[in-house]
Amino acid sequence: MKRPLIIFDCDGVLVDSEPLAAIAYERVYRKHGMTITTDIVGQCIGMKQADIIVRIAELTGHAFPEHATDDIWLETRELIAEELEPTRGILPFLRALEGARCVASSSSMERIALSLDVTGIADFFSENVFSTSMVKRGKPAPDIFLFAAEKLGAEPASSVVIEDSPFGIQGAVAAGMTAIGFTGGSHSFPGHAEKLKAAGAHAACASWTEVEEELAARGFIAQAPAQS
Known part of the structure; x- marks a missing residue:
């Protein structure tokens, strides 16, 4: 990889x-x-x-x-x-995470910037933040994911997308990337994981501990970062 x-x-x-x-x-x-x-x-x-x-x-x-x-x-x-609050467990996860990462969102850049700033997440991504306003088609098209990978010099096959929506999962799969569904937000519902898997998610995780285990198992991180 x-x-x-x-x-x-x-x-x-x-x-x-x-x-x-x-x-x-x-x-x-x-x-x-x-x-x-x-x-x-x-x-x-x-x-x-x-x-x-x-x-x-x-x-x-x-x-x-x-x-x-x-x-x-x-x-x-x-x-x-x-x-606005960060999702539960994301801050310690990001503090321990090494390697290339970025944000690829359907929201406007103004909204993304405000959301990341309010929740203390902005510094973990620096300038590596992308919006579908930068591409022709929004999710479920793969455009935003391919755009982000190109900007950061990554191959789609070496990229993994963490998404909470079927549209996002479909876009990641269409981009040729590994798709991990996330059901740890407060908007999650019974059957959420199954819906994401039906859209093509390779796995569905209810917490950031589960996400790190999936990333480690699939070779996207050397080992699961220890959370505290």
Whole structure:
């Protein structure tokens, strides 16, 4: 295996943001006279905002006004700044992790930067942060993962992606990368692991201890980093 690269999704993997995002969508849609539930938003996890708006319209018939799309970010930003937490166990995991790593997210760069800063994760990735805004197609297309690997000089076959959504898993598999599903976020649900495996995940892990064991077993890290 050539130089391994570990690619992390952001929302729901590094940071426990998906419940906050669902609340933001629900509030903003209600503000504009449309009722949606957090369950509807949950079906859009892993997609970029423009695709989420389209998907909600398909599921509910509610067409969100184009002129008001900034309202979604404003509401989400407030919740992130006030309430966002890292996923349980990620900070000690990152402190011990060696080797190349990056973030590849469907969120905007502004949202990714705020999320990583608020949770104390930003320094673990430096400039190695990528958004689907940088590529033509969002997840489940492989574009963002291939883009990240190219930027960091890694081969897809030597890269592993950690994702919490079927869309992300599908994108990783399409990129020719190993896909590990993560179900340790507070938005996880019964059957989450099975859904990720059905999308192509090579394994599904409920904690960062399980993730490190998978990475070690598959040769992406020399040995499982000791957490404290």
